[in-house]
Amino acid sequence: MESSFRIAVIPGDGIGAEVIAAGQQVLEALAKRSGSYGFEWIPYPWGSAYYAEHGVMMDAKGLELLQNSDAIYFGAVGWENVPDHTSLWGLRLNITQNFDQWANIRPVKFLPGIDSPLRTDTSGLDWIVVRENSEGEYAGLGGRNLSGRGPGNEVAVQTALFTETGCERIIRFAFDLALTRAVPKVSSVTKSNAQQYGMVLWDEVFRRVAADYPGVETESVLVDAMSARFVLAPQSLSVVVASNLFADILSDLGSALAGSLGLAASANLNPEQRFPSMFEPVHGSAPDIAGRGISNPVGAIASAALMLDHLGLPGEAGKLEAAIEAVAASGIKTRDVGGTAGTQEVTDAVIAALGQ
Ligand code: ATP
Numbered sequence: 001m002e003s004s005f006r007i008a009v010i011p012g013d014g015i016g017a018e019v020i021a022a023g024q025q026v027l028e029a030l031a032k033r034s035g036s037y038g039f040e041w042i043p044y045p046w047g048s049a050y051y052a053e054h055g056v057m058m059d060a061k062g063l064e065l066l067q068n069s070d071a072i073y074f075g076a077v078g079w080e081n082v083p084d085h086t087s088l089w090g091l092r093l094n095i096t097q098n099f100d101q102w103a104n105i106r107p108v109k110f111l112p113g114i115d116s117p118l119r120t121d122t123s124g125l126d127w128i129v130v131r132e133n134s135e136g137e138y139a140g141l142g143g144r145n146l147s148g149r150g151p152g153n154e155v156a157v158q159t160a161l162f163t164e165t166g167c168e169r170i171i172r173f174a175f176d177l178a179l180t181r182a183v184p185k186v187s188s189v190t191k192s193n194a195q196q197y198g199m200v201l202w203d204e205v206f207r208r209v210a211a212d213y214p215g216v217e218t219e220s221v222l223v224d225a226m227s228a229r230f231v232l233a234p235q236s237l238s239v240v241v242a243s244n245l246f247a248d249i250l251s252d253l254g255s256a257l258a259g260s261l262g263l264a265a266s267a268n269l270n271p272e273q274r275f276p277s278m279f280e281p282v283h284g285s286a287p288d289i290a291g292r293g294i295s296n297p298v299g300a301i302a303s304a305a306l307m308l309d310h311l312g313l314p315g316e317a318g319k320l321e322a323a324i325e326a327v328a329a330s331g332i333k334t335r336d337v338g339g340t341a342g343t344q345e346v347t348d349a350v351i352a353a354l355g356q
């Protein structure tokens, strides 16, 4: 075996554990077929159950432990015993912020055999949402009850942070990504008519960076108009770059258009590779279906393909994506996309399709 990759695995809560187990099975099968690389899995039991026992979402040495890996494979976090903002900040955002994973890639991909709620022809359609992942509306700046007023009169302030370097690096990242695509186009999304400081800065940086990429078509679109465009003219999209909050919302919309939140993959990248990057399905812990063996593993498996690409195995990533498409086209799919198959059945089908 030529190389072995150390992968930190954080299954987390609810269906996170189910879909990550599926992804690991598929990666093991792929590596076995290739014979030229393998995985060393390092599991961590962090999440809401860990919180119930220890009062924290992850070990105090957690980041140190994770640093010692080639990538992190993450399920989902969130359960009823922990307030949502505590679980999110205690684990997922703790990692993305401290490992400076400032670029979040969320492909929106329409698979054969999966119905879209759109009435237009969506076959072969795909675009990528690039999410600023380190600042913006998620900077955690602000406070409550600043004025010291009594109950019923509380004031809360939530500040969005936009730095010129933060805007520039994510916008440049989007342009570089656009150069690798069939249609080299970047759509920048803000609400700079109403958010007159940070988002105006973003728009200015966008225009400046665009001048360095004469071969890339560009446009600046307000987020409300872009939401409508996702539905009415998705063929016009290639790379969509937006702030932390806007890109989060738009990528959920994109995955719903592609058929289900359960299909959507994502990569949280530290492009400088000073810290490990993290790969996770876009969906959450889905308590309503957890433990029933019916969760859709495709988002987690497609995230594994993004991880392979990041590990320097684009050919292997391509094989995995082709297997996902073949299985979708064959009609083996979970209930969220109109099928009857369980998580394991879809996983087995993807593994079988790798051999074709
Ligand atoms: P979070 O706050 O963590 O983002 P959420 O409230 O957005 O979570 P999710 O858990 O992401 O909710 O999913 C919303 C609903 O979509 C789930 O309750 C579930 O019914 C469905 N869903 C999400 N992911 C999947 C999946 N992989 N397979 C099947 N259904 C899914």
Ligand code: MG
Binding pocket: 283, 284
């Ligand atoms: Mg969500």
